[in-house]
Amino acid sequence: MLTLALVLAALQQPAAPPPPPPAPALPPQVGDTSPFRRLALPSPTLLREGSGRAGPRYWQQRADYTIRASLDTATHVITGRETIRYSNNSPDTLTYLWLQLDQNIYRANSRGAALNPTDARFAGQGFEGGYTIEYVRALQRFGQAIGRAPLATTVNGTVMRAELDRPLPPGQNVTLELAYRFEVPEHGSDRMGRERFPGGWLYEIAQWYPRLAVYDDVRGWNTEQYLGQGEFYLEYGDFDVTITVPRSFVVAATGTLLNPLEVLTPTERARLAQALKSDTTVAVIAKTEVGQAFTRPVGGTPTRTWHYSAKSVRDVAWAAAPNFIWDASGYNGVLIQSLYPPEANAGWARSTEYARHSIKHYSEKWFRYPYPTAINVAGPVGGMEYPMIVFCGHRAGDRGLFGVTTHELGHQWFPMVVGSNERLYPWMDEGFNSFINIYSGLAFYHDTVGPGRSPAAQWARAAAAGRDQPPILAADRVNPALLGNVEYFKPAAGLYLLRHHIIDDTTRFDRAFREYIRRWAYKHPTPADFFRSMEDALGEDLSWFWRGWFYRTDVIDLAVDSVRVRQDSTGTTTRIFLASPGALPMPVDLRVTLANGSTEDVRLPVEIWWLGNHYVYERKFAADVVKVEIDPGQNFPDVRRENNVWTKP
Template sequence: MLTAALVVVALQQPAPAPAAPAAPPPLPPQVGDTSPFRRLALPTPTLLREGSGRPGPRYWQQRADYTIRASLDTATHTIAGSETIHYVNNSPDTLTYLWLQLDQNIYRASSRGAGVNPTDARFAGRGFEGGYTIQYVRAVQRFGKASGRAPLATSVNGTVMRAELDRPLPPGQAATLELAYSFEVPEHGSDRMGREQFPGGWLYEIAQWYPRLAVYDDVRGWNTEQYLGQGEFYLEYGDFDVAITVPRSFVVAATGTLLNPLEVLTGPQRARLAQAAKSDTTVAVIAKTEAGQAFTRPAGAGPTLTWHYSAKNVRDVAWAAAPNFIWDASGYAGVLIQSLYPPEANAGWTRSTEYARHSIKHYSEKWFRYPYPTAINVAGPVGGMEYPMIVFCGHRAGDRNLFGVTTHELGHQWFPMIVGSNERLYAWMDEGFNSFMNIYSGLAFYHDSVPLGRGPAAGWARFAATGRDQPPILAADRVPPALLGSVEYGKPAAGLYLLRQQLLDDTTRFDAAFREYIRRWAYKHPTPADFFRSMDDALGEDLSWFWRGWFYRTDVVDLALDSVRVRQDSGGPITRIFLASPGGLPMPVDMRITLANGSVENVRLPVEIWLLGNHYLYERKFAADVVKVEIDPGQNFPDVRRENNVWTRS
């Protein structure tokens, strides 16, 4: 150390002053790759999540199986339940604690959701104060054939709860938890669950209604996003055994297969359901003239009935109950399609089962076979919300609105019920993909050729031109509520529609790639990177420029005609069309070129014309003078400034 310091001192002796050098030339420009075509930066691929977008050979996922026993007290609107969770640790990690989702805690007066949402907001509780009461959380310990119970220490953090395990849970082992809980059902449960009083009695839509295991995954560890209202939910897959006790006069609809129809249905109802299961057309199980009448419930002395269900390989269960449901059903390929609605529902609900059957059939045939035994549409206070095998749609909806909300909520059976992405973080991966599928479901049902609403690029461009666009990659709770529909539903749907209809030369290429993504990630937990990679891999394209501009940013499309000139060479006149793409998002260019002799030529230039910059010269000989050039005459691209799309010879 000392020697080195002396050397440094020696080197610091002043040098003789040099002669002043000539001024050096300026340094050349130093730039990074800022092109819209630069590779999209994604997490490094691993053996869990591969560069191809597939789950890798080391992919693992946790599993949570539930046994739930719950009863509904209609005098106090209270649900009291107990549950046993069998949690299998397939991760390579030893876990010492588990996180559970307690969504009902959003209705505590002090909740973060109450702070975020104005009292009357769609995703608020409208002033209702409730939340979970947890009686106990304990671990079941097994000693040979004997078993014991160990109370677990817990701490609640808003809408999540951490439970300290009584012993570390090693990889490959399972833990069994028992919980008992209760809560009062809010009337307006953030437009996801709740209750409404009809002349015939209360109608309940019950969801996010039992403590649920949070997802532990390889990407983030525990996924503990708070339930703030706008972000939906993210859960593990498992099997459910659920028994729901309600007043004898009530009819229940729930996720899963009804295990005890002999106890809770009448003979005629069982016969009608069996007939409906084989029927393409709608069969009344409880007709409007029968709804609410005593003979629609099995005779018996007890004040309650327990409805028992089994659901396999689902990420959640939900249910509805009312004393006066009209009940319709039909069948499709072994799937029992059902609708339950009160007599006061919009008269359009008589077509709900037809809409639901079309939706399940359409999505099954186009994208991925529906894997569950039933699909149920329930009318009630919730405007539109989805759970495995059951959806809630507003009872005031009718006609095309009811078709739209039904085909949307049932489309969620594919995203996120089958393809289990994180809705709280990536709403676009379920709302957007689903809204995209809805376009084609609507076209098929109404035999239309042009999509309504969210499909057309032109509609999207009008919104983008307002400057209010946001990147769909934002977590649901970070998007202003007024923009949620545009940003997380409409924009990703319009983007996939644009990709399928315009950016690829053949729609079947898109369909094969999208099906491959669904097949690869069915019953798994894909991230955005997994989707982008899987699509690029199956399409044989590097769509970095499109994924970045459309999903991560608010880059706009603006294709422009700068000028058209003519130059002479020895072979005659050559027309020079100067094109520009001043927006951040490049696109292929469609041109319609009209000649003086009246003929018209259509030219498609690939997106690669912008690889070297945002100006491009299209130059060639024509059979006659060019008198008019139009960019994107079909309005297929979301161009925010069409004023610069046309040139006419003056």
């Protein structure tokens, strides 16, 4: 019970101390979320340096191949025996090796078969095949013969692990011997295959021998499955290859033909010698001569063996048919060749001209072509590249044929010379190649880029429509419908934008891009190596651009919000309120029009956005400002142009 006395007693107790004054609010605590924060890349090491160079401890494995293969044109079966001399230059002792068995994508139960609709471009389109591996043996260890020790193997889809009978220490090598066979698919994922022409079967042969997977310092064994869309990652080495085909067939392959006396007629040898010295196209087998007996050397067995040697290449491919038209020319000691059936688009008569232009253009502009020959073959494959030889669709002609030829031959630089991982980083070969293709096409057609027609400006449409993914995605993770946009068009447009409109100095850009090619020729660069090498040679921190363009789908949207004037004793100052509501900042090209009719162009560097996405450009002009326009040349892929212009009301 509460009595009055108790209440009074309570009131007489000393009052509780007053609460302490509230602590001042803590300041906001945030990380660096600016688009200009440094791009997080793997820590530099003595293998891959902060400058973007391969460092003094850089190492790379090597695989040298000897392949003896024959093609049975009745069953379409290739039977081969190969030796692979594998040199372990890593600091690691290896107890097993991984090999790529790409043909296993055509097994009915393969992951590629499960993932690709039957009629998809990169599928086998119902064909069931795959490798039969007869044996895998160790022939030599550390240079000593060891008498054909069989090795245990485990196949996992398109890769196979071979257990070494003795560990392979650093600095040593082992020679494996494999015997294998497979049936050539008609549609080999649009990368190889065969097609029947009136004169007989035409074969385009690739992914045709078990190949060493790459063991590198960044990931160890690279064992990504061959699923169709993602291409390849291979070690460099020298190849000695023989290909046995029916006597009536003509073969074209990666490398130098070592036995022309056995497989070519005296006329063909003379024409090839003439072609090598000729700027213009010379017929080796003319259309009127195709398939005639005199085009093949007389006598001997029903088959002929063509023998090739190729140095410092990551792969070997070939084509064979009894009915090739064959023509050739020369550039700087390189034999340029085209082989196509009489049924090919008539435009193929210009293939050698297109190929010669491409090899010459890329050599003079970026890096000298290092191989003895460059061959374009017409067949069922729409467009695919291998060292020294490319396959382009026989239905292509005119500008379409030029485009696919200069693209596939541009791959001689990316990834054949600069040996990036195509399966993980398709933008580093397709994108860089598409970029150099732009200039090859402009040079061939004596063309220029019109206003608003630059690849960068054209990218704005795809970006605005959201037809975009981060190009850094692995090849098989890209939406097949967006592959061309994301891995070809966008990286090419980005480099074009960088060269012409961000760096805005083509000489400085070209020096840096050539430096990247030189530094990583015959090596295995990663994206970080490219970004670092470019920044090092350009003298720019481009974290903001690499992140927004290659790692994300950030868009560019530059805007003029308003214009105000201020009068004081010093005169009239104009304040132009700019904004960058898109997540990807850019330098700003402003065109200011004055009341007296004159215009003034101002470039504001990308650093105007360092403090945020609003910026006030303040100046005194000679007359009233009546119009302000951002990017009047339409050089930047701005996704909303309607906010780029302010006019005085």
